[in-house]
Amino acid sequence: MMFNKIIFLFAVSIFTIIKAEEICKNGSDCLNNGVCNVEIKNGIKESYCSCPQNFHGKKCQYRRCTNNPCQNNGICESFGRSIKCHCSKFYMGDFCQYRKATACDFMECGNGKCILLADSLELGMCECNEGFRGIHCSIVEACKLDSCNFRGECISDGASSFACKCDQGFTGDFCETQIDYCKNHTCFPGSKCINELGYKTTFSVNIS
Template identity: 30%
Template sequence: LENGGVAMDISKSLQISFMLRTRSLSGQIIYLKTPTSFLSVSLEDGLLVYEALINDNMKKQRTNLVVNDGVVRSVDINQNGLHIDGKLNANNLLLPLLVNTFGINDNLTLIIGQRSDQLPSFDGCLENIHIGITPPISFFVDGRAGNLLENTMHFKLMKRRNIIDNFCYADDLCGLVNPCKNDAVCRDLWNKRVCECQPGFTGTFCETRINRCENHICKFGACISGIDEYSCVCLPGYDGQFCDEEMNLCKLSPCLNGGNCTTAKGKYNCDCPPHFVGSRCQVLKSSKCLPSPCENGANCTVVKDTFKCDCPPGFDGILCDIQKDICQSNPCKNGATCLPKDGDFKCICTNGYEGRICEEMKDYCSTSPCVHGECITVTDNFLCNCESGWNGEHCDIDINECIRFPCEHDGNCTNTPGSYHCSCDSYHLGYY
């Protein structure tokens, strides 16, 4: 039943039993009434609720067992209370009075499913509905039951909508096209879908890459998130798993011609003797420009008994042999990490961003992947919010609404793209 129901006239003593299977939080299941009284069984927050009005005495009680877990449940209501799966779940002094109120001589009306002015309809499966001593209620329309009910006292269906006769139908939530992202496995658990994610992904549809760097810090470097682990790319002069170990750059004796080597902040510095210059004390001050002592494409100019280097952008020092810390100004955006590279810099972007300085949010919807729906960009993927009548990862699969028999009064249903059409008989009009 879904957004629909059936109505019948009955005249038997009260005892209600049925089998149900659902994942709905709320909805009307059974409504039994006389001109002055009623008995209702419904779902609220996944719990069965029964309420009654008898001789102006209103009573309502909730059960304590969650029944919207997709498990088949048996429900029995009689003068002793309400039983779920054979166990007493609710007892109330009002119930024995109901037997007398809804007696064998009363003219009662039974509505299964939706009351037009009250709760939404029950969405799920109902089977073996018994009222009193009558046979199970049939949802067959005239002519479809064959001779199954011939010569048997039974309830005649007066009106029905959105009811499927075969117990127990469930939507195929995994579908022909896997709605789960990133090679995840889709598990159909009867009107409930679970995506089993591959390592490194999370989210309802496994659409989000797990950020392994979130709780880890690379002290002097950039964190790179992998599938099951992370790694640190260290800045020059640092080492270790977390880039927290300063390398002994003086160990390799980089300073020439008697220069004194010291280290600080991942760099080494050479304190040169009076007649030598350069980052490693490698050039005599008295050198001329032939050959040029300047490095990294710098122009050399003779000045008296020495020379001068005009450094290109990104370099410093007497010989233009010292690379400036171009990352000091933190040019990378949106939490990206800056790494020096060949006189320039490189930005390691966080998930969902791109561009030279990670200034652009990736637009996974730019190709309009959702055929009949709205595209929503998530961390590093997209999701489609489908229009009514469509499903699938790209909202390109038409839902066959006629499976649920939405047309009333035996109207013929024709499925159309994204919708359906009811062909009514000569005595009825309307969309349904």
């Protein structure tokens, strides 16, 4: 039994190594003697490069600078007596010192914040705080969770006011009052009216 377990673990290890090699071959080809490795992110196997000391970058394609003058997480590449900064998508300039303009720089989101869409600098939208809506989060959302006391549907007029459409058995501007169906109901002798939630009914009961 122990021998079979050892064989099984050995087979799993060989399979894992083969799968890792396949991912590295089909994924990133590491340069400058970089070593391809495999890691799991969100349940998906991805390859990455472990670079030698003098190189860095996604594929170890950049020679490392002695001193890195690049700002805002820019990657410095050395060419002997000269260097070049590779900037992230949000920055530009010789040393990545300037931030690029994005759609959010031109959007007013008074009661919210601007978020970029589809990983793009040109597309953005306002994400509104609770209680506000609209393209610029400028419209007060009149309906709250308890606007109608959990006894009806809140209907907004699109501005700052609302009306309640009450569930059966309730009335009032905010559905705050339960309807008493027995108030104006006359029962036959020997019976009494029982007010049940949502409808009117009479029960014949012995009251003697």
